Amino acid sequence: MSVPTTAPRSRRAADRPSRRLPDAVHDGARTYRLVRAWPRGTEHALVELAAEDGATVAGQWFADPAALASGAAATPAPARVAGDVLLQPGGADARLRALGGVLAEDGARLVAHRPGRRAVVRLDAPDGTVREFAKVVRGSRASDLARRGSLVAELVGGAVPVPRLLDTGEVGRGVLRWSVVPGRTLHDLGAGRWEPEAARTAWEAAGRAVRHLHDAPRGRVTARHGATDELGAVADWLHPAVVHGLLDARLVARAGERVAAELDAGAGDSALGVLHRDLHDKQLLLDDAGTVGMIDVDTLAVGERALDVANLLVHLELREAQGVLTPGLAAAARDGFLSGVGAGELPHSRVAAYARATRLRLAGVYAFRPRWRSVAQELLAQAAG
Known part of the structure; x- marks a missing residue:
């Protein structure tokens, strides 16, 4: 297996768009900054923009002026074009x-x-x-x-x-x-600087909730997600990030080779479960009774439990890097989650392999968020190291 993070040498010039995704969009006298983007290949991206007053607007960036004009013609008012971006306020959507x-x-x-x-x-x-x-x-x-x-x-x-x-x-x-689903997300609670013991208790409950999903009967879940599928998800982010000059191509290639080798080395049918597949602290909610609920299970699939565990652990690392969690709270959350989810039953090598893959994927994700590009570089360095 390998991570196809860059185009073949003969295609790289043609693959690079003539226009790049902008960090700011000017709409008359108003300026919007890019909050985050979801690349759809290398010449199209869905975007979330914010004005100075905090007002947000969705939109689409197009490298091709003809594609921009076509999208604008099909989208109802009050959509409008600003530079290379189709602004779509108020839910305007074709x-x-x-x-x-x-x-x-x-x-x-x-x-x-x-x-x-x-x-x-x-x-x-x-x-x-x-x-x-x-x-x-x-x-x-x-x-x-x-x-x-x-x-x-x-x-x-x-x-x-x-x-x-x-x-x-x-x-x-x-x-x-x-x-x-009642409660507040563990992300919001963590940002409130709760006490380490309270964090550990809450995250242990979160771990038990995730374990309950993992142990659910697998026979009725038709989707499968293995190491090869995870490498594809990583590549979907990395290739556009490299093409747009947001991540270093050589470092990405080195990290991709290491991730592919580690995932391939232990791929198999051990420790399977029903996975959330997009598990992080904004998907878990704690209510007043201490019960943890779960949202956005759109990507339900059967796969290695290590994937969910690693994804959550790396998000805790990310929150520490973003300043959302102090080191003490991150450690308490990690200890509680590992205890609740029963991580001791999982092969350490598989958790480590999926954790490296998650760092690499999140490097691609956060490269498209200007505020967090330095964090994206750190994640890339960790994945390559």
Whole structure:
């Protein structure tokens, strides 16, 4: 196995876009800074931008002016073009046509929007409490997401609170309405500087929740995610980051070779479980009773338990590097999680291999977030070292 992080030598010049993803977009007198981007290949990216007053807007960057013009022509108002970016405020979206109707409902607030892919809308009750969350996706994806969401609720039973599908009547048009999982995310609680013992207790409960998912019956989960699939996910981020000059190509290649070798060395069917696959502190919520719930299980699959464990551990390293967690809190969280999830039963080499892969993937992810590019460089150096 290998990580295809760069194009072949003969294709590199053609592969490099004539225009680069900008860190700032000027829309008349207003300037938006790039918060983060999701590359769709090397000449197109979904973006989240923020103005000086904190207002955010979704959009799409195109290297090709013709593709930008075509996207703008297809997208309803109030979308508009600013430089090489199609700004899509207010949920304007050519492919998520149901989004406008959901946003028109009482108490609706747009929480997240990746144009053409997905949007999350919070719907509040008259008293200000959250009534439900509506996820709007392309109609072709909705049925599978509904099935996965309902399946995970059945697999974990009442032991781990997860969103439950409230209504199937709108699935055909890409609207999925989900119940609210109570509590605050472990990310937000960590940023509040809680005490180490409280952090350890909470993260041990988180570990038990994850272990419950891992131990769920695997027979009903059709998706599989192995080492080769993980290498593909890493490459999806690294190749665009290299092409846009955000990460050093030689260091990426060296890290990619090491990650591929380590994942390949122990790939097998040991310690399998039902995986979350995108497990981090923003996906885990702690309620007042100390119960940990789980959200966004869109990527449910059977694979090595070490993948989820490593992904979570590296995110704790990341939060420490970002200043969200102090070293003491990060250590307490790590100890608690490892105890709760039963990490001692997992091959250390597999956790280490997936941890290196996660550092490399996150280097690609955070290279597309200007505020955290120095952290991305640190992650890359760790993956290559």
